[in-house]
Amino acid sequence: MPSWKVVSGVTALMFLAAVTLVGAGYAITPMPDEPQDGVTDQGSAILYQDGKTPIVRLGATRESVPLSRVPKHVQQAVLAAEDRNFYNERGVSPKGLARAVFKTATGGDTQGGSTITQQLARNYYKGLSQDRTMSRKFKEIFISMKVGNTLTHDKILEMYLNTVYFGREANGIQAASRAYFRQDVSKLNVAQGAMLAAMIQQPSYFKTRGNDEANRALRFRWNYVLDGMVKMGSLSQAERQSMQFPRTTYKWSDAKETSQTGFIRERVMDELNQIKGLPRDRENAGLRVTTSLDPKWMEYAKDAMVEAGVARWPKRIGAGLIAVDPENGEIKAFYGGNPERSQVDTVFTPGAQVGSSFKPYVLATALKKGQSIKSTIMGKSPQCFDGAGNNMPVGTDCYKVNNDEGDPPMGVINLVKATEKSVNTAYVKLGLKLGLDDVVETATELGVPKKYLAQHQNQGGLSLGISNIPAVYQASGYAAFANGGRPVTPHLVTKVEIKTEDGKMRKIPLPWDEEKERVLTKDQAAQATFAMKSVVQSGTATRARLSDGREVAGKTGTTEKNAAAWFVGYVPQLSTAVTMYNEKVKPISGIPGFQGNSIYGGTIPAQIWKNFMEKVIAGENMQPESFDPPTYSDSTPKVWDTPPPAPSPTPSTNPSCQPAVPGTPLPPGVEPCPLDTPTPGPSTPTPPPDSGGQPCDQWGMPLGCNPDVPPSTPPPSWWCERRPDNPQCQNPDQQRSNQPQRQSERSGWGP
Numbered sequence: 074m075p076s077w078k079v080v081s082g083v084t085a086l087m088f089l090a091a092v093t094l095v096g097a098g099y100a101i102t103p104m105p106d107e108p109q110d111g112v113t114d115q116g117s118a119i120l121y122q123d124g125k126t127p128i129v130r131l132g133a134t135r136e137s138v139p140l141s142r143v144p145k146h147v148q149q150a151v152l153a154a155e156d157r158n159f160y161n162e163r164g165v166s167p168k169g170l171a172r173a174v175f176k177t178a179t180g181g182d183t184q185g186g187s188t189i190t191q192q193l194a195r196n197y198y199k200g201l202s203q204d205r206t207m208s209r210k211f212k213e214i215f216i217s218m219k220v221g222n223t224l225t226h227d228k229i230l231e232m233y234l235n236t237v238y239f240g241r242e243a244n245g246i247q248a249a250s251r252a253y254f255r256q257d258v259s260k261l262n263v264a265q266g267a268m269l270a271a272m273i274q275q276p277s278y279f280k281t282r283g284n285d286e287a288n289r290a291l292r293f294r295w296n297y298v299l300d301g302m303v304k305m306g307s308l309s310q311a312e313r314q315s316m317q318f319p320r321t322t323y324k325w326s327d328a329k330e331t332s333q334t335g336f337i338r339e340r341v342m343d344e345l346n347q348i349k350g351l352p353r354d355r356e357n358a359g360l361r362v363t364t365s366l367d368p369k370w371m372e373y374a375k376d377a378m379v380e381a382g383v384a385r386w387p388k389r390i391g392a393g394l395i396a397v398d399p400e401n402g403e404i405k406a407f408y409g410g411n412p413e414r415s416q417v418d419t420v421f422t423p424g425a426q427v428g429s430s431f432k433p434y435v436l437a438t439a440l441k442k443g444q445s446i447k448s449t450i451m452g453k454s455p456q457c458f459d460g461a462g463n464n465m466p467v468g469t470d471c472y473k474v475n476n477d478e479g480d481p482p483m484g485v486i487n488l489v490k491a492t493e494k495s496v497n498t499a500y501v502k503l504g505l506k507l508g509l510d511d512v513v514e515t516a517t518e519l520g521v522p523k524k525y526l527a528q529h530q531n532q533g534g535l536s537l538g539i540s541n542i543p544a545v546y547q548a549s550g551y552a553a554f555a556n557g558g559r560p561v562t563p564h565l566v567t568k569v570e571i572k573t574e575d576g577k578m579r580k581i582p583l584p585w586d587e588e589k590e591r592v593l594t595k596d597q598a599a600q601a602t603f604a605m606k607s608v609v610q611s612g613t614a615t616r617a618r619l620s621d622g623r624e625v626a627g628k629t630g631t632t633e634k635n636a637a638a639w640f641v642g643y644v645p646q647l648s649t650a651v652t653m654y655n656e657k658v659k660p661i662s663g664i665p666g667f668q669g670n671s672i673y674g675g676t677i678p679a680q681i682w683k684n685f686m687e688k689v690i691a692g693e694n695m696q697p698e699s700f701d702p703p704t705y706s707d708s709t710p711k712v713w714d715t716p717p718p719a720p721s722p723t724p725s726t727n728p729s730c731q732p733a734v735p736g737t738p739l740p741p742g743v744e745p746c747p748l749d750t751p752t753p754g755p756s757t758p759t760p761p762p763d764s765g766g767q768p769c770d771q772w773g774m775p776l777g778c779n780p781d782v783p784p785s786t787p788p789p790s791w792w793c794e795r796r797p798d799n800p801q802c803q804n805p806d807q808q809r810s811n812q813p814q815r816q817s818e819r820s821g822w823g824p
Contacts, residue, residue: 164221
């Protein structure tokens, strides 16, 4: 049996060898400088316009914060839970190091408590596995010692608090504060901070609610943390006794999701892809993305659609609304459909042809060429055109166009009347005469992406809106008319900030912040607006008139077979597009209150537009503003077609008269000339003949007709639109089922 001296000597030699090994290992272990993949990822946040309220959070649930933002009592709670001697050691505990050396010398296992620095080294830096081996344990110790001798304690604690996992998919103290308490870390109280500190030990096991074993284990750990804070002198015994276990939220995210959240996320990501200087991984770049959206406005849009009954419509019917600020292109609100019905939105994605709501771009092309809205053009129906817009005999090899079968015969009309009544023949001829390439160019300059127009660029039906254009670009295109001729880029993103190395937020320039060149002069835009005001005042969109009587301009659109219906309208402060369509490209049907092909742009879309606008006006106290009147200063009327001359007076068949001379007879057949009489004074003009109860037609004819007498039983839709309160107009099913369809609103005819 060896003597104690031999044993002691051998042990001493082994200990010395272990110490030598530790020293050598420390010397050759490099200080790591590269973090593990994903450990520094910070999730990006999409925010409402206040820059604070989250719409949705993306990527990793981590947002790094400086240590100064973490309350002192929260820092102390973490130290009480994980490393009470943190500020008195350099990376590893002396006791822990001696224990490791002893176990190395004696062959014991490597298990044992780790300091905060050791946890950071293991979970932050590359090069350390999670294996429980002697070599890995010593490497962890060496790296921890290097970190402790290189970084300050505050920096190590900051990195640890931004890295450690707290459960609920929350990495870092800020994400944990939001996940459990829906508040910024700076607002955590002592009890809440102690609970988060307690979670670090077993984040996947502990439960914050209930009374099961996992919850009781967490409460036990929470008490351990508070008692530790008392021992450390960071909490008084009286304060300790007053603590109550904090109540956590049910949901893990502080972002309140709505039915539109997914559509917002997709649109924002599309816009971020257009911004230069952003990291490739946008979701994990720690971006703060502020949008133009206000939750109140989003509710206005949703409520307007709900009141229209969209929930009762067939699933095949898509509907959407989007509003754009004419001043800068900011999207103020939208409703992109119900994601439970379709994962494809109805406002950012092309859903249907735009119909006659495209005609204002044709009008703008004429205005750009110096032709005023007083220009005249033939509006009769049918007409047949060659490729240059010249009239050809119907039945020959030409493009035949019809107006609404319910419209009265038309002759030569000006462009105001052609817009007001949505006259197809006039607009097709105008587009062909102007040149369809020029029409496409104008629409593109006003903000409609060319990719949506290219395939129809050489078709006469382009002027009738046979292109599928997303509603967002219709709203922004009309915004240029509202602001006086300056195009805007529609966008949700108003500010993007990214965190720099020093922890500060840097603002990224946005491409749509640059003002675009004017496309129309102010007077040209005023003329277009004047024409579109008539659409609402007495044309196809009388349902869009606002209750307070303020000026409104806009254009309806209805596609072939009533497969889609639009109204795009604006006031000086806001441009809004409303669309509804059958995804099967068949007539819109199954809508309560409507039968047959009775839905066109002037019905449901115009009513939705009005309801939305009146919610905005009331909720935001939007004051009435007037449009600038046209001056016609930079345009002249173009005579595409000349009105027929007025008929000449029929000459009298009577022979000339002769003065009557007393006692002298006149020749046979000759009348005496009338005697000179004084010139009569002013008199009341003779009124037109009174037609009594004769009703007026859609154009207010004949003279003297009574506009309050319905022209038929039941009354036609145009008459009820002007008198919605009339008792005979309370059954829309019967009225509309008996009325002709509005072909003048339809698109889809092509050569």
